[in-house]
Amino acid sequence: MSELRWNPIACDGRGLCAELLPELIGTDDWGYPIVSAAPVPEHLRRAAQQAVAACPRFALSLISPRVEE
Amino acid sequence: MLVTVTDHPGGGRVSEVPTGTRIGDLLRVGAAPQAVLVGGYHGAWLPGPLALDLPLVDAALRPYGATRGAGVLAALGPDRCGVTETARVADYLARESAGQCGPCLNGLDSIAAALGELAAGRQPQLRNHIERWAGLVTGRGACHHPDGTVRFVRSALRTFAAEFDAHARGRCTAGNRQPLLPVGRP
Numbered sequence: 001m002s003e004l005r006w007n008p009i010a011c012d013g014r015g016l017c018a019e020l021l022p023e024l025i026g027t028d029d030w031g032y033p034i035v036s037a038a039p040v041p042e043h044l045r046r047a048a049q050q051a052v053a054a055c056p057r058f059a060l061s062l063i064s065p066r067v068e069e
Numbered sequence: 070m071l072v073t074v075t076d077h078p079g080g081g082r083v084s085e086v087p088t089g090t091r092i093g094d095l096l097r098v099g100a101a102p103q104a105v106l107v108g109g110y111h112g113a114w115l116p117g118p119l120a121l122d123l124p125l126v127d128a129a130l131r132p133y134g135a136t137r138g139a140g141v142l143a144a145l146g147p148d149r150c151g152v153t154e155t156a157r158v159a160d161y162l163a164r165e166s167a168g169q170c171g172p173c174l175n176g177l178d179s180i181a182a183a184l185g186e187l188a189a190g191r192q193p194q195l196r197n198h199i200e201r202w203a204g205l206v207t208g209r210g211a212c213h214h215p216d217g218t219v220r221f222v223r224s225a226l227r228t229f230a231a232e233f234d235a236h237a238r239g240r241c242t243a244g245n246r247q248p249l250l251p252v253g254r255p
Contacts, residue, residue, distance in 0.1 A: 008170035009211050028205045030175035 093121030108138025111217025
């Protein structure tokens, strides 16, 4: 099962990800995403892919823990 | 190990001491300090009576939220204000943010501004916001500058709780207003 990874340097706080995937992404006081560290459940997979694709800063990605390291 | 000890304004002497030296043996203050900053600006304030008897080894410091860090020690005399010193350093640390990550850039700025208000005896409700903002900043930068800064600020909230209370009532108990800790340009 894959996980979301957030790049805080690339992120500009545009907020599209939190709108598309509120189940796993909240926002802080300044509009930057607070991304759940939990694995993305299967029923949210498509929404997660949309959130990743919608980020204008390429700051969000879906990673598979098996591939990592 | 090398230590840098600051116990008076403009001070800051570097010496080589055996690891595990008692912190009290490294300080030269007339009166017992009310607090000692252990580990530098990413370190932690510890109450004076506790800190003086601790050896300078991480295993002994960790239970109190501190480590040797950069080997920097600063002793805050009983006539000084820990809230004001913390606000000055937090402002410096906020300005030192590389500005790359939103939570650090915005969060440290919010925390530093709130500490400035509290130091001036204004807006006591901001004390609760600082704890919340600290949580929003921790672990959310590409580097650990926000984490270290929050460790320092949280230790001040604990160690200077009584002085924060006094500031919430609009008064500072310090008799000596001369800044102690160096913060680059003021």
